[in-house]
Amino acid sequence: MPELPEVETIVSELNAALPGSAITGTRVFRDNALGGVPVADFQEALAGRVFERVRRRGKFLVFDFRDGGHMIGHLRMTGKFILSPPLTQPHAHHRVWFHLDNGRLLIFQDARCFGTLAIVERLADHAPLQRLGMEPLSSGFTxxxxxxxxxxxxxxxxxxxxxxxxxxxxxxxxxxxxxxxxxxxxxxxxxxxxxxxxxxxxxxxxxxxxxxxxxxxxxxxxxxxxxxxxxxxxxxxxxxxxxxxxxxxxxxxxxxxxxxxxxxxxxxxxxx
Ligand SMILES: [Zn+2]
Known part of the structure; x- marks a missing residue:
């Protein structure tokens, strides 16, 4: 399972590419990650949203949108975020495609399907994030x-x-x-x-x-x-x-x- 250094690596690589790009469409090939949220609601919540930056909290990825909302991802066992040129066909383990206005694809891939993706308007609405303790690289960790x-x-x-x-x-x-x-x-x-x-x-x-x-x-x-x-x-x-x-x-x-x-x-x- 990816831990802090792996998530930090992915976050910094996404941050080099995502900020300023808008989501022009979302395709869900398998909805396990959405936690019961209907696919149409998930797609609607993301439509037109612009990435501001990506952050890490514990093993979670927090995607901040320019309008203040957030997508919160957890990779669990085998989840991955991949940046790709446009594709015509999803690979076997692709679960969600986020089409970006710069022509690229942000792909959420997950072989074992334990990973999670949630859209919230306020971080306080995401209970698992609120339960996390001290960040070991923060100034409070002494x-x-x-x-x-x-x-x-x-x-x-x-x-x-x-x-x-x-x-x-x-x-x-x-x-x-x-x-x-x-x-x-x-x-x-x-x-x-x-x-x-x-x-x-x-x-x-x-x-x-x-x-x-x-x-x-x-x-x-x-x-x-x-x-x-x-x-x-x-x-x-x-x-x-x-x-x-x-x-x-x-x-x-x-x-x-x-x-x-x-x-x-x-x-x-x-x-x-
Ligand atoms: Zn020894």
Whole structure:
């Protein structure tokens, strides 16, 4: 699933192309993403709207329209936004085509159909967006904030990092990578992380996310950029998907464990 760095990559690429272009027509090939909104209503809500800019909030893409409305997208497992020259036929996984007045197509593609698209006039009308917690790259995310938030929870660290209502944007890959870089065990109850450790977790979070954005995100299986290129951070992963391989720091074998039905990768020898 795309996480903060992947969504950030897509957002900046869309921002290089979309602002100022108007939607001249919308075609829906499969309506799973619309959450029960009738196709005709979705099309009508978008007709003639002009893109102002695209932003990221957590793992959501927020498309701001010039007249004040918004389209809010979530890629879930396999959703993608692609910018394409005009096409005559949709490909198998194309779900929605947005025709733009500059002749190009914005395509929402989604093989597994868990992705979502919603049109709202005010961001306050979108409940999932309102439930998101702290942005880890914002100025409010400080070592002090991390220390205070850790004290209030007994949740294991990896699960703690992935709770979108606490910190928005982290998923399975980056939670594992951040905890390795912070030398903290994914099983540690949050409130036991004290002293200099919260600052280490804060620093590892920022550094890992910034480095991943610099490399345009991670492509393990599915993530693609808007031009269909892959990300590059998979070459810099230290523990994710590396069970049995030697830890890059201490050479002990990396272990794969399960936490809440998700895989966790860590070094039991240097993550304490
Ligand atoms: Zn190690």
């Amino acid at each position: 070592a002090k904030w991390v220390a205070a938030a850790l004290r209030q929870s007994k949740t294991p660290l990896k699960i703690w990092l992935m709770d979108q209502s606490r910190i928005a944007g982290l998923g399975n890959i980056y939670a594992s990578e951040i905890l390795f870089r912070a030398s903290l065990s994914p099983m540690r109850p949050a409130h036991t992380v004290t002293g200099g450790e919260p600052a280490r977790l804060h620093r590892a979070t920022r550094r890992t996310l910034r480095e991943a954005i610099h490399h345009n995100g991670t492509t393990i299986s599915d993530f693609r950029r808007v031009d269909d290129k892959t990300g590059g951070f998979q070459d810099f992963l230290r523990v994710y998907g590396k069970q049995g391989q030697p830890c890059p720091r201490c050479r002990a074998p990396i272990v794969k464990a399960r936490q809440q039905q998700r895989s966790t990768f860590f070094c039991p020898s240097c993550q304490r």
